Amino acid sequence: MSSPGTPLHLAVEIGGAGRHPGAWRLPDADVPGLVDAEHHVRLVETAARGGLDLVAFRDSFVPPSGDPDELGDSLDAVAIAARVAPVVPGIGLVPAVTVTHTEPFHVQKAIATLDLVSSGRAGWEVAVSRTPEEADLFGRRSAAPVSELWLEAAEVIEAVRLLWDSWEDDAVIRDAVTGRYVDRDKLHYVDFEGEFFSVKGPSITPRSPQGQPLVVVRADDPEALVVAARHADVVRISAPGIAQAATARLDVQAAAAEAGRDPSGISVLLDVEVLLGETDAGARDELARLEALTPGPGPEGIRHVGTPEGLAALVGEVVRAHAADGVTFVPLALPSGLDAIVDGVVPLLVGAGARPGTPSSGTLRERFGLRRPANRHAPEVRA
Numbered sequence: 001m002s003s004p005g006t007p008l009h010l011a012v013e014i015g016g017a018g019r020h021p022g023a024w025r026l027p028d029a030d031v032p033g034l035v036d037a038e039h040h041v042r043l044v045e046t047a048a049r050g051g052l053d054l055v056a057f058r059d060s061f062v063p064p065s066g067d068p069d070e071l072g073d074s075l076d077a078v079a080i081a082a083r084v085a086p087v088v089p090g091i092g093l094v095p096a097v098t099v100t101h102t103e104p105f106h107v108q109k110a111i112a113t114l115d116l117v118s119s120g121r122a123g124w125e126v127a128v129s130r131t132p133e134e135a136d137l138f139g140r141r142s143a144a145p146v147s148e149l150w151l152e153a154a155e156v157i158e159a160v161r162l163l164w165d166s167w168e169d170d171a172v173i174r175d176a177v178t179g180r181y182v183d184r185d186k187l188h189y190v191d192f193e194g195e196f197f198s199v200k201g202p203s204i205t206p207r208s209p210q211g212q213p214l215v216v217v218r219a220d221d222p223e224a225l226v227v228a229a230r231h232a233d234v235v236r237i238s239a240p241g242i243a244q245a246a247t248a249r250l251d252v253q254a255a256a257a258e259a260g261r262d263p264s265g266i267s268v269l270l271d272v273e274v275l276l277g278e279t280d281a282g283a284r285d286e287l288a289r290l291e292a293l294t295p296g297p298g299p300e301g302i303r304h305v306g307t308p309e310g311l312a313a314l315v316g317e318v319v320r321a322h323a324a325d326g327v328t329f330v331p332l333a334l335p336s337g338l339d340a341i342v343d344g345v346v347p348l349l350v351g352a353g354a355r356p357g358t359p360s361s362g363t364l365r366e367r368f369g370l371r372r373p374a375n376r377h378a379p380e381v382r383a
Contacts, residue, residue: 008319008354009326009368010346011094011269012047012338014040015058016074019273022294023333030335035075037083043335044088050342051350051359053367054092056125056216056236056328057081061098061134078110085118092364094123094216100149101129101138104159104192104199111213112164112205120209120363123234124160125216126227128153150223155194157215157231162190164212165376166202188377210365211372219252229255229266233370236328238271238301245270245302245323267368270324272314273303275332276340280306290332308344315349 016034017024024031033039047055059077077095085093093114097107107124115122128149129135135143144152171186190201217228218236228235235252239245249270253263275290277283283305290296304311318324329345331337349355360367374381 007356007360008315008349009267009269010050010052010349010355011054011056011092011326011328012052012341013056013058013271013328013330014043014047014334014338015077016334018331018333018337019300020275020290020294020296020332022290022296025293026290026333026336028336029333037080040080041084041087043338044084044091044093046335046338046342048088048091048359050346051355052091052342052346053326053360054094054123054364055081057093057095059096059098059127061101061129061137062131063133063137078114081122082114082117085114085121089119090359090361092121092123092214092367093118094125094214094364096125096127098127098129099153099156100144101134101140102156104156104197105163105201105203107156108160108163108203109205111160112203112208115208115210115213116205120365122208122210123214123216123364125218125236126153126157126232127218128224146221147223150221150227152196154227154231155192155196157227159190159192159194159197159199161212161215161231162192162376163199163201163203164207166190167205167207168375168377169207169211172206186377207375210363211375212365214364214368214370219248225251225255226259228252229261230259232266233365234267234269234368236269236271237324239323240299240301242302242317242321242323245318246321249322249324265370267325269326269328270318271301271328271330272311273299273301273330273332274311274337274341275303275305276308276311276337276344277305278307280310283307287332308340308348311341311345312348312352315345315354316352319354 017029044055057077081093081095111124132143166188168186173183187202192199214233216234217232219225219228237248239248249268256263287305
């Protein structure tokens with residue numbers, strides 16, 4: 001299904017009881033566990049058992065809607081990923097971090113720490129906060145136009161990347177004899193001056209195992225596409241169909257080339273909402289039960305309601321159409337949806353040659369075929 005040497009990337013997005021707002025009311029939903037660490041550990045263990053490349057942890061500043069049928073709580077994605085990291089090896093951990101009301105210094109410190117405690121498996125999905133209700137939670141600023149939000153997000157990424165490089169790789173010397181823990185000559189001010197932020201630096205966190213953890217951006221808006229093309233290692237897209245996804249991927253590649261980047265260095269992942277059953281009719285009946293419990297919005301992109309075989313075939317179509325470099329599965333219900341993906345779909349993709357039989361190891365950058373970047377202050381880079 002995939003070309004030789006280019007294995008299909010697989011990811012899963014988790015959050016709450018699944019994307020469907022009624023999923024928490026299903027009999028097998030782990031409602032008490034939604035605010036429990038072990039629930040999230042079990043989900044990530046399942047994804048790791050299936051050899052998936054990464055788990056994307058959903059997060060948002062959107063306050064509860066007031067609808068008693070909907071979940072009203074949300075945990076911090078970085079904190080959950082950090083709890084999971086030491087106990088679940090072998091899979092990337094990519095929390096969403098909303099940058100609109102968050103300082104770049106805090107973002108870089110949190111993701112660098114996650115990279116350290118996960119031994120190089122961290123990423124960061126950049127998100128923006130759009131609504132007045134979210135702005136009111138903080139009370140420091142009004143909601144801004146989307147164009148301004150993504151200009152600010154681009155500055156955050158720039159400042160974060162500079163701070164990640166503000167410690168050279170060998171800055172920590174731990175010389176007990178002289179009492180020098182750090183070589184101060186290998187710590188650098190970043191002196192970032194932008195429209196939205198001024199950041200002096202340096203960081204207070206050593207350079208992490210990947211040097212630059214993966215940056216993930218959703219290219220759902222034209223403004224977001226510009227930022228993704230300039231800064232992202234992985235771009236998430238959604239589309240109503242495979243042909244539209246192929247067009248969206250070409251748009252990402254064209255925008256990256258226009259920004260002076262090699263498009264082959266960016267991986268594009270296509271969102272696919274998933275609700276699986278033993279038969280197509282059974283999966284449709286399950287969706288009908290969900291809708292009867294709590295009506296949800298329509299699909300945000302491609303949605304597969306059917307069998308594992310049908311989903312594996314859909315993924316094959318995505319590959320043949322060059323619509324993406326991989327897929328982010330978005331289960332409508334958890335944990336059942338993830339179990340069905342790992343036990344029913346992944347073996348079919350392995351059998352078809354789209355995925356290796358043995359899960360990859362190493363850092364998250366290595367899983368995506370990306371080298372560890374040299375520190376911009378290293379002598380060989382400055383020369």
